[in-house]
Amino acid sequence: MTSAEDQLEAEATSTPSRNDVGLAFATRAIHHGYDLAGFSNSVQTPVFLTSTYGFESVAANEAAAALGGRLYAREYNPTTEILEKRLANLEGAEAGLVLASGMAAFGTLILSLLSQGDELIVHKTLYSNTLAMVEQGLPQFGIKVVAVDLSNPSNLNGAITDRTRLVFFETPINPLSRILDIAGIAEHAHSRGVKVAVDSTFASPALQRPLELGADIVIHSLTKYINGHGDALGGVILGDAKTLHLLRETGLRYLTGAALSPLSAFLILRGLKTLTLRMARHSASGLAVAQALEAHPAVAWVSYPFLGSHPDHEIARRQMSQGSGMLALGLQTGFEGARRMMDRLKLIIRAVSLGDADSLIYHPASLTRSRKSIRTDAHLPDGVGDDLMRLSVGLEDAADLIADLEQALDGI
Known part of the structure; x- marks a missing residue:
């Protein structure tokens, strides 16, 4: 050197x-x-x-x-x-x-x-x-x-x-x-x-x-x-x-x-400067939202690292101190159900980013299908199905987020 x-x-x-x-x-x-x-x-x-x-x-x-x-x-x-x-x-x-x-x-x-x-x-x-x-x-x-x-x-x-x-x-x-x-x-x-x-x-x-x-x-x-x-x-x-x-x-x-x-x-x-506080709130709300979604009959599956049902739960607990605010979910009604549910949301914002104070949700399959008009080789990543929605749980009150999701799910 x-x-x-x-x-x-x-x-x-x-x-x-x-x-x-x-x-x-x-x-x-x-x-x-x-x-x-x-x-x-x-x-x-x-x-x-x-x-x-x-x-x-x-x-x-x-x-x-x-x-x-x-x-x-x-x-x-x-x-x-x-x-x-x-x-x-x-x-x-x-x-x-x-x-x-x-x-x-x-x-x-x-x-x-x-x-x-x-x-x-x-x-x-x-x-x-x-x-x-x-x-x-x-x-x-x-x-x-x-x-x-x-x-x-x-x-x-x-x-x-x-x-x-x-x-x-x-x-x-x-x-x-x-x-x-x-x-x-x-x-x-x-x-x-x-x-x-x-x-x-x-x-x-x-x-x-x-x-x-x-x-x-x-x-x-x-x-x-x-x-x-x-x-x-x-x-x-x-x-x-x-x-x-x-x-x-x-x-x-x-x-x-x-x-x-x-x-x-x-x-x-x-x-x-507020990362520690924010991640604690994202994680607590993320777990609460994941648990509520998992219990809803319209939801087919939920992927959140600190849920006991998550296949990598043990590894997550070993290498992460909390579960973060990111989760994925799919509905019993698949692709079309995801689109209908997202359009019914009143509080959670339809947007592609994550980690914001605002809760954000997006549907990768819908975007991929639309991109095929300009990029014929566009495709979903391995393991990502047509039903998957990605939800970034923000800093709003968890009860308000759960209520918004439940009213959207109840209407599909």
Whole structure:
């Protein structure tokens, strides 16, 4: 490692002047990485709306370039740096890199670490846009993608080759809310020298920290629970300092250029301050809603990790502190019943995102059918049936959400 890389790693792992060693997660979510004295004693993090930086001399400019390009806002911004340090601390990572969206995070990760001839193993079910990228985008770069059922970690044994560079999966899985065993998958992958990356968006670091379970890299769509207010896009990659330096210097600097705006970083830092409280409320309401739906005669099935009926309940309890606010369900009346029920909702909003204060619901099969008019190859992810609806339980009173769902179900 060069001296410049040594300096970057030291900065990534250093303790800020505010000493928060030993402080709890909720406290660090508010304070870590920010020293008021360094920013005119502003209690709130300033937003640095600048595209470039000036230097007092040519020598100082050259020194900044040698330490990772602190010259231009795509590569460095004080607001985004605070967010990176705080998220890395909460996830238990050495360093982090924030990007313009969750898909920007996935694209930066894969295009920086894999090249032509390399192989990527993914779980058979993925978020629809991630699925589109691995099916249509990566083959254009000569990267082979191998889909494996990772619900049994031993399935990796027959899938890993000498060209496998990374295993990637989501848990909880979007939109099924199924759970994969992070520790088990990591053990099998590491035995063959392969790194593991986990998309932990559905849980957030408040409920699940994959690095503590053996994963090497974690990504999040910051748009979802970490921001929590539906007003900013963002993504993050978290892991060891050496890998994150590579991702910043290649993926962000010249492969994708997908920099997060400082205003979005500010909004996400604001949302992060209430993450612990919000995830507790999302989880409590999510369980209450799931239990009510499971008891309704019009509902055929409910998938929520902390329901006793969930097939991965034991794993979920082992690696998550609470169940989050995400659930999937299907009705006895299938595709048409889902459409009728959703149209009858009065409080819950029909929308495709998740993790907001507002409760949101969508029907993947309806959207997929409509997309076929412009994309004939559009299809549902593996395991997602025509009846599945994904519900993101928000911060409203759980009784009001249950009442809205019940009146909608009673009318179909």
